[in-house]
Amino acid sequence: MSGNSGRLGDSTGRIGIGLDLDATHMKILEVLRENGRISVAALAERVGISRANAYTRFEALRADGAIKRFTAEIDHLRAGLGITALVFVTVRQQMWKQFRAELARMPEVEYCAITTGQHDAMIQVRVSDVAEVHRLVTERMANIPAVKATETVFILDEVLRRPYVLPTDRDAGRTSRRAAPEPADVPLGKMRFVGAAEGRAALRKDG
């Protein structure tokens, strides 16, 4: 496995640790993901370092790629895209390259991830009405040879979206859970993990 995440924008195969992030770096990231437009001066104050230091670290994080980009979160409903759907795609093996190329030409696609399990990829699309989902899936996706099958579900509500999870969050969130109950005192049967092999095998039955 080439490792997931972290290689979205940059097509450089580089994975190695460019700079190791200390607690101050993390604090900076924490502030920046909440308010991407904060001035470096205000950032320095909130983190508790000097302005010059903040500039240095800010640039370092950017240059290293730890900060990939700054973006505005748009309200899709107000922007005219009130319908969100997930399309789970089964991709014909060795046609991944074509699949990715086609994805790039579909502006409705906001996110695409390769997954283990029954399907090969999950894509999230935003459109203005439900009919468009149908058109997108049956007309455009169906015409991609790389796409063997799809399964579509609609998103009824987005309960939460965090501006990007950081390892430091864990300590904060676990406070009220310190004296955790004995693990696995609950029937494990209801929890299911779906690995890649299992999914692929199940797939070949109706291939």
Place this chain on the structure above:
Amino acid sequence: MSGNSGRLGDSTGRIGIGLDLDATHMKILEVLRENGRISVAALAERVGISRANAYTRFEALRADGAIKRFTAEIDHLRAGLGITALVFVTVRQQMWKQFRAELARMPEVEYCAITTGQHDAMIQVRVSDVAEVHRLVTERMANIPAVKATETVFILDEVLRRPYVLPTDRDAGRTSRRAAPEPADVPLGKMRFVGAAEGRAALRKDG
């Protein structure tokens, strides 16, 4: 259905069109989602309006909620969270409130959406290693009474993440697809839509 999206941060039930966005507003959003830290002066220039106008519109978009927030996209791998997984959750009916409350206490959760289909919700989690996924699902999620069952898949690669889709993207992306082939000249059998009712019914069998 209360309509999806657009109501993440704001708990005000307001849905109505605060201001209707014209082409200039859209251009502004287009620029800001690519570069959330651009100065308003530079933004004005790129959009082709005066600075004062840009300030006015910028503030209006912010106040209206069309821009929800500005954030930095972090490289999870560099931040120490190299593992991403999707957990599909079946929620016991009328325990949604509890489910949401528990989610809020799990910092590993980056995203949660209520979906139609076989499961009720999909959550995306980021952790540092695969063992943590196991712990999270079998120990912490299993202990939530609202959680009836889960199914977990791993994300092997994130192919694309757009900084937020806008309706204007459609026109740009469709250029090379203008002379589209006749619709639905492909076997429809391989495309499957999963509605809520179907999913819920299938669920009751093993409830």
Place this chain on the structure above:
DNA sequence: GTTGAAATTAGTACGAA
């Protein structure tokens, strides 16, 4: 909705701790 000038703030450079 635009332009231009004043006030404020941001970004840079450099020496000292």
Place this chain on the structure above:
DNA sequence: TTCGTACTAATTTCAAC
């Protein structure tokens, strides 16, 4: 490395058009 200060450039605000 980090900090503090001084300097320069840019941005934001506010005015009149």
